[in-house]
Amino acid sequence: MNKYVVSLSPHIHGREDVRKIMWGVVYAMIPALLVSIYFFGLDSVRVTLISVASCLLVEYLIQRFFLKGKISITDGSAVITGILLAFNVPANLPNWIIVVGAIVAIGIAKMSFGGLGKNPFNPALVGRVFLLIAFPVQMTSWPKPHALFSDGVVDAITGATPLGILKEGLKNGMSVDQIMQSGEMPRYVDMMLGNMGGSLGEMSAIALLIGAIYMFWKKIITWHIPVSYLGSALAFALIFWLIDPVHYVNPLFHLVTGGLMLGVFFMATDMVSSPMTPVGMIVYGIGCGVLTMLIRLFGAYPEG
Incomplete structure (x- = not known):
């Protein structure tokens, strides 16, 4: 009688490995990173480099001195966390706060x-939440963007995000039309291109979409989470806009502002912390979309 020895999974091997997938995500974030550099200049470079370097260093130190196992900082996962953490903070955030965020993201949320x-x-999301709770003033002080090749410099005076302007205007009794026609609110074309206040990775919906198309092309992500996330969020916004357009803005505004596109394509699709089955992904995406809009429309934090 022949005996077969079955090795540990996985039993089916493909051409893609963790390293290729992780670096593919890094490449997909380059368009958004370039847009942030265009509007925030060296501050964007500073925040991103410190965040990535801190994440790599924290992971190396823990693996070297605590876990005492294989050093895997070249697999790209810590680089992704570093860039995503940078994408979730303002361009004027102090260096030491960025380092704290990296320690929480890698040391607590991952390596522990x-x-x-x-x-x-x-x-990266855990790092952002921690920084938002621990340093709310610094995390919600947005510098006004400027074109890299203009005569301007990064404004030390903070400017509100479009969602912040909307929420403040509604709180003061203004209608959506009045807020949109005010001098404070950026034009739609500016919001789509990234010429508005916000975190580094919230600047351009177009740049994020380019990165998403690359990930779809490389089969790094599937349609289930992005489509269900975007669909539920926009449907939620559409319902309230149709019911009361005086106090609720149209879905397009929500699509091009805040971190919705970043969350849809780069945060929610994290293959480690998201569901694995198609049905689970769809349910998860719908939940993320509804939760995002509940916070945006009724919560204290306008960015959702």
């Missing part, structure tokens, strides 16, 4: 659970 593949939450 055993490293890549074992973390229950997106490390």
